[in-house]
Amino acid sequence: MTPGKKLQGLxxxxxxPMTPDxxxxxxxxxxxVDYLVSEQNVKNVFVNGTTGEGLSLNIQERKQLAExxxxxxxxxxxxxxxxxxxLSLPExxxxxxxxAAIGASAIAxxxxxxxxxxxxxxxxxxxxxxxSEAPAVPFYYYHIPPLTGVTIRVExxxxxxxxxxxxxxxxxxxxxxxxxxxxxxxxxxREQFVFLYGVDEQLLxxxxxxxxxxxxxxxNYLGRKTNLMLQAFAKPDLALxxxxxxxxxxxxxxxxxxxxxxxxxKAVMTFVSGIPMGPPRLPLVDAxxxxxxxxxxxxxxxxxxxxx
Numbered sequence: 001m002t003p004g005k006k007l008q009g010l011x012x013x014x015x016x017p018m019t020p021d022x023x024x025x026x027x028x029x030x031x032x033v034d035y036l037v038s039e040q041n042v043k044n045v046f047v048n049g050t051t052g053e054g055l056s057l058n059i060q061e062r063k064q065l066a067e068x069x070x071x072x073x074x075x076x077x078x079x080x081x082x083x084x085x086x087l088s089l090p091e092x093x094x095x096x097x098x099x100a101a102i103g104a105s106a107i108a109x110x111x112x113x114x115x116x117x118x119x120x121x122x123x124x125x126x127x128x129x130x131x132s133e134a135p136a137v138p139f140y141y142y143h144i145p146p147l148t149g150v151t152i153r154v155e156x157x158x159x160x161x162x163x164x165x166x167x168x169x170x171x172x173x174x175x176x177x178x179x180x181x182x183x184x185x186x187x188x189x190r191e192q193f194v195f196l197y198g199v200d201e202q203l204l205x206x207x208x209x210x211x212x213x214x215x216x217x218x219x220n221y222l223g224r225k226t227n228l229m230l231q232a233f234a235k236p237d238l239a240l241x242x243x244x245x246x247x248x249x250x251x252x253x254x255x256x257x258x259x260x261x262x263x264x265x266k267a268v269m270t271f272v273s274g275i276p277m278g279p280p281r282l283p284l285v286d287a288x289x290x291x292x293x294x295x296x297x298x299x300x301x302x303x304x305x306x307x308x
Contacts (some may be wrong), residue, residue, distance in 0.1 A: 001070070001105055002078040007138075007170075007194050009230065010223055011044040011081065011215040012036055013051035015266050016065060018278035024061050028275050029068045033076055035273050040223030044079040044213075045069060046108065046172070050147065051217040051262055054083050055110075056281045059091055063098050070102045078105075081215075085110035085142060089126065093133040100134035107131075108140040108172055111150035120156050124164050131165045139167040144174040144198065155183040162191065172215050174198030178205055185210040200226075201252045204245040207233050217265045221272040222248055225304060243305045254298045255291075263287045264295070271296055 017025040017032065036042045047069045048054035048062050057065070066082045073080045082104040084095035092109060099107045109130050117123035131139040145151045154171055161168050170193040173181050185195055197206035200216040203226070219226055229244035255264060266277040267287035279286040 001073055001075075001080055001103070005078050007044065007079050007081075007106070007196070008213045009044065010042050010213060010219045010226055011046050011079070011196060012040070012042045012219045012223060013046045013049050013198075013215050013217045014069070015217070015220065015262070015269055015277050016048070016052045016054075016057065017276070018281065020278060022279065022281055024057070024065060025276075025278060026064060026068045028277075029065075030072045031275050032273075033069075033072045035275060036220070036223065037076055039273070040219065040221070041227050042219050042223035043077050044081070045073065045077060046081045046083065046215045049083040049108070049110075049142065049172075049215075050144065050174075051220075051265060052083070053262060053281055053284070055086070056284075059094065062095060066095075066099055066104065067102050070104055080104055081106040081108055081140065083108045083110065083142060084130065085112075087112050087114050089129055092130045096130050096133040096137075100137045104137060106138040106140055106169065107134055108142045110142045110144060111148045111152075113148035113150060116148070116150050117152065120152055123150065123152055123157065124161065128164050131167050135167065137167060138169040139165055140170050140172055140194075140196075141168075142172045142174070144172075146175065153177075153180050155180050155187065158184055158188055158191075158193070168193075170194030170196065170212075172196050172198050173206075173211075174215075176202065178202070178209060181206060181211065182209040201245075201249045203248075204229065204233065204241055207241075217262075218248065218252070220265070220269050222251075225306075228304075228306060240305060247302050247304060251298055251302060255295050258291050258294060264291055267292050268295055268299070272299070 082099040086092040232240035263280040
């Protein structure tokens with residue numbers, strides 16, 4: 001990993017490989033790291049998040065995965081961000097301490113979503129209690145209201161956050177409210193917070209208003225294509241960037257209609273990378289054979305601007 005290197009660009013939200021009987025499969029993480037770096041040109045990962053079924057894993061499993069990613073990512077990956085959010089504050093704090101001890105690049109925390117914080121003060125209090133357990137580790141808030149039901153606007157949350165959480169570095173913003181994101185970026189320019197967008201099919205829109213990069217599941221298998229979109233946007237060649245975004249969207253639009261979630265992402269990742277990602281953990285159920293056939297055919301049919 002590369003200490004001091006600014007976090008930007010693409011971050012793969014990693015899936016958690018599992019054996020056919022539902023145990024975590026650490027043996028393929030080395031191959032997974034090499035695949036991301038060499039095949040997708042993606043050198044940042046977000047471990048134990050939504051795509052990684054983090055909230056479906058027990059504490060020991062989450063620690064083992066974090067350790068393996070940090071270990072295998074050494075000298076290969078730039079950033080290994082560990083999601084340490086949990087419904088239980090002591091568990092979240094334990095995971096934060098563990099991430100710090102193993103040398104994670106950063107930690108991220110989701111809002112608790114059973115007993116929910118109802119205002120900024122309650123949410124900040126929870127985040128602060130976790131962040132303070134890893135006082136030397138950059139801290140990110142993971143905003144995903146479609147799953148948590150916690151709709152406190154990030155613009156409001158960020159006002160004065162550094163005083164409460166000195167390690168605060170930015171947000172993984174997984175919501176379609178681009179007005180909220182734009183206000184965050186506009187108001188916090190001087191702070192140099194990092195804003196990583198988490199809705200892959202709308203990344204170009206987020207880049208246009210100033211997002212620094214993105215965390216998402218599609219960067220596991222469309223990382224190289226999305227990097228070409230980022231390059232086109234930076235040039236700027238907006239027409240080319242749009243082509244990449246439209247084609248990513250065409251694939252996602254197709255699979256979303258079939259029913260697309262973590263289980264299906266694991267299936268796509270398995271057939272694209274050749275690394276067996278295994279089934280998801282209940283209550284999620286494995287992707288159907290029909291889904292796999294259709295998704296593979298769709299992905300194979302897309303003609304990308306770079307001719308690949």
